[in-house]
Amino acid sequence: MNQFIKALLLMIAVAMPSLAMAEAAAGAEQAVSESQVLWQAVKEGATGYTTSKSEFHAQPINSYDERILPLRNVLMAPGIMLALFGMIAVFILFIMVNGISKLHDGFSGKLVYRWSKSDVAIHWLGAIPCILLLLTGMLLLAGKFFIEPIFGQGAFAAMMAVAKPVHDVMAFPFMAGWLLMTVLWAKNQIPAKYDIAWFMVVGGYINFGPFKGKHPDAGFANAGEKMWFWAFALFGLVISVSGVVLLFPQYVEPSRTLSLLALIAHGLSAIIIGAFSIVHIFMATAMSEGGMECMVSGYCDENWAKQHHNLWYDEIKANGTLKYKED
Known part of the structure; x- marks a missing residue:
């Protein structure tokens, strides 16, 4: 009898782990099956209950077009890295080969009124936030x-902790500057026939070959400035609208796909404006001798006006609106 009991206990001891493993496997299989059912329901748009009143918050997962990310x-x-650092490299190389555009007659010493104080303020209202937005946007978009x-990772996390709030706050002065510049300055940016000739000789900024010494006609704004x-x-409008969608989703209530499309439109527009901004900054500072003075004091050297904006200079001289800065 004792031998029988020992054999029975041994069989039970051997069988128990097998039974436990079988129960665990069955439980796992059931959990997987339930998970699959739940996930399938979620993907098909199953909704639940939430105290939030937003249009999409009842869905556990807000699906989106997976091609966007x-x-x-x-x-x-x-793209944003090439727009910023690529264009900087191109301009540095260009200046090393070509040099800058100097005033052929030198500085006259006479400063001609070109921009009002309010125009200068509006310019910097848009320009400073634009630069900060490009730098912080680069971190947000391509920093990872x-x-x-x-x-x-640690240093990058610290950068992002600063970049995100700065990017959000700078959006508002940028939009204000964009709106004021677009509305107030458009009248001087209308394309004209002579703009084609300006592009044909690259604005007279080339210092070698058949382009050397060319001074194409230009009004208040040349063809490059108009472009x-x-x-x-245009792209400032896209950035502003898409930025509002991204900043205030609780009011716009977009779908996940619409939010990501806004992000794509925002980023692509930033890439274009970033490339143009680098060109604009180089042309106004390093490339054009005397050009930066315009957006510092609102005045430009008279020889600069004659060389780069001759039609505008001739016009204000003829109609009596030519005004010099008093000493």
Whole structure:
């Protein structure tokens, strides 16, 4: 009898782990099956209950077009880096080969009135936030791929902690500056026939070959400035509208796909404005001798006006509105 009891206990001891394993496997299989059912229901738009009143908050997961995120990562992240650092490299190389555009007759010492104080203020109201938005936007859009591997996760996290609130706050003065510039300056940015000739000789900024010494006609704004203005007006509008969608989703109540499309439109517009901004900054500072004075004091050297904006200079001289800065 004792032998029988021992054998029975041994059989039970051997069988118990097997039974436990079988029960665990059955439980796991049931959990997987329930998970699959739940996930399928979620993907099909199953809703639940929430105290939130937003249109989409009843859905556990807000589905979106999965093609959008690769577009952001593969195209836009390197795009913003090329728009900023690529254009800087191109201009540095160009200046090393070509040199800058000097005033052929030197500085006259006479400063001609060009921009009002309010125009100068409006320019910097849009320009300073634009630069900060481009830099912080670069971190937000491409930092994970290009900045974090260089500086490390901790340093990058600290950068992002600053970049995000600065980006959000600077959006408002940027939109104000964009609106004022677009409305107030459009009258001087209308394309004209002589703008074609300006492009044909690259604005007279080339210092070698058949382009050397060319001074194409230009009014208050030359053809390059007009192209920059209309690009800024158009893509600034896209950036502003898409930015509002991203800043205030609780009021716009977009779908996940609409939010991501706004992000794509925002980023692509930023890439275009970023490239134009680098060109604009280089042309106004390093490339054009005497050009920066315009947006510092509102006045430009008389020889600069004659060389770069001759039609405008001739017009104000003829109609008696030519005004010099008093000493």
